[in-house]
Amino acid sequence: MMENIRVPSRSSASEFRATAEAGANIALTKYWGNADPDLRIPANDSISITLDRVRTVTTVTFRPDLPEDQVTVDGKPLRGPAWERVSRHLDLLRDRAGVSWRARVVSRNNFPAGAGIAASASGFAALTLAAAAALGLELSPRDLSLLARRGSGSAARSIFGGFVLLHTGARDEDAFAEPLHSPDWWDVRDLIAVVSQAEKAVPSSEGHHLAPTSALHQARVARVAELNRQLLQALAHRDFAALGQAAEEDALLMHAVMMTSRPSLLYWLPETLAVMHRVQAWRREGIEAYFTIDAGPNVHVLTLPPYADHLQVSLRALPGVQNVIPCRPGPEARITPNSAE
Ligand code: PMV
Numbered sequence: 001m002m003e004n005i006r007v008p009s010r011s012s013a014s015e016f017r018a019t020a021e022a023g024a025n026i027a028l029t030k031y032w033g034n035a036d037p038d039l040r041i042p043a044n045d046s047i048s049i050t051l052d053r054v055r056t057v058t059t060v061t062f063r064p065d066l067p068e069d070q071v072t073v074d075g076k077p078l079r080g081p082a083w084e085r086v087s088r089h090l091d092l093l094r095d096r097a098g099v100s101w102r103a104r105v106v107s108r109n110n111f112p113a114g115a116g117i118a119a120s121a122s123g124f125a126a127l128t129l130a131a132a133a134a135l136g137l138e139l140s141p142r143d144l145s146l147l148a149r150r151g152s153g154s155a156a157r158s159i160f161g162g163f164v165l166l167h168t169g170a171r172d173e174d175a176f177a178e179p180l181h182s183p184d185w186w187d188v189r190d191l192i193a194v195v196s197q198a199e200k201a202v203p204s205s206e207g208h209h210l211a212p213t214s215a216l217h218q219a220r221v222a223r224v225a226e227l228n229r230q231l232l233q234a235l236a237h238r239d240f241a242a243l244g245q246a247a248e249e250d251a252l253l254m255h256a257v258m259m260t261s262r263p264s265l266l267y268w269l270p271e272t273l274a275v276m277h278r279v280q281a282w283r284r285e286g287i288e289a290y291f292t293i294d295a296g297p298n299v300h301v302l303t304l305p306p307y308a309d310h311l312q313v314s315l316r317a318l319p320g321v322q323n324v325i326p327c328r329p330g331p332e333a334r335i336t337p338n339s340a341e
Contacts, residue, residue: 016101017061018133019340022125022158022333024054024111026190026292026300028231028247029224030254031153032204033211035168040153041175042168043211044224047231048157050164050183051190052330056122058107059340060090060130066102073107073123085205089124089151090131097135106340111325120204124151125158125333133335144333145176152205161332163235165228183329186238189308191301192325193315195271202265204295210261217261220253244290244302251292258295267296271320275299278318287311 025048033043069087071078078086090103105127109119128148132139139147141159149156149166156176157164162183169175211217227246234242258265272293279291279301289303289311303311308326315324 015061015063016099016134016136017059018130019057019059019336019338020126020129020133020333021055021057021336021338022122022129022155023050023052023161023330024056024119024122025050025154025157025164026302026327027154027157027294028243028292029227029250030294031166032208032254032257033217033221034153034208037209039172039175040149040151040208041172042153042166043217044221045168045228046154046157046166046224047180047228047235048154048164048166049188049190050158050161050330050332051327052183053325053327054109054111054122054192055330056107056109056119056126057336057338057340058105058123058126058130060127060134061104062094062099062101062131062134063104064101066104069102069105071105071107074109085151086127089127092147092150093128093131093135093137097137099135103131103134108340120152121154121158124148124155127151128155129159129333129335141332142176142178145178146173149175149177153208154204159333162329165232179332180232181235183331185329186235187305187328188240188243189303189305190327191303191308191312191315192327193275193299193301193318193321194323194325195269195275195299195320196297197322200267200296202295207258207261207265207295210263210265211257214257214261216253216257220250220257223253224250240288240304244288247292247302248290255293265295267293269297269320271318272297272299274320275301275315275318278314282311282314 027048031042031046035041071086145156145159160179163181166177230246
């Protein structure tokens, strides 16, 4: 279990600075649609694995002389709604600390952003932790998770390592994530088959608003409650078939909601579908592999160590697969001395 964050030594009296690192996570049951859009309270509980290889490092520096927040992601300055989202998130933390200084934010991902590898999860988890530490806020992991959720729902889960549950709730303070099992509980592998590195046309933050326009949304929310019960059992007993079936089913349910919302969101490419067919064919041949897909075209292939090397080679050989990123359960978000600048 994480300790409360420690207040770092500030770099000087005239600036407050900290750097944090967080892993992306892959949802086994998805957060799709809000119970409260303003507070980003998810419509349903979701369960995820924080990943080791796909990470964001973010340095936040608050200074008295900055006229406005400056945000750079992977070397590119953010503008417009993306910048506003980060700046509003910093306001939440500034309000808590009673600080009005603007900040310079420099963030780096080691994976393509905006292509269904949930950069917003690792991004807002790292941003929340770095900003809280820079401001000297003493926050529990639960408080950090609640705050990260306000930036991006899935970021609430990336505060923790390993296998994580994000609760929905009636009030802001009820919707936080908590760790279920540590990363070394179970060596589940996630082979991310990258079929496109393009930015997605409709970001998930917009997609959540469309979920209720699908006739399937309420049916999915009801079904996810049962899938979460199955997943908790599967995780406790390390039952991979049960985990894979629940994850694959909810990925298909979420994409059915996306496809049938108004307007329709169709994130799959022909290559996405080719990987999905292959995974199901491998399963019929006795290979333990299941797919899940976030709000993008890339396919996460869940498997176990005996199959991982062979599957990685086979996935790379599929037409349209540009790259495969092999991931394992990874650690919680943490403060690091390595600046992103
Ligand atoms: O946190 P957001 O707003 O990027 O939403 C995440 C949406 C999915 O990645 C599709 C599902 C999930 O639970 O991670």
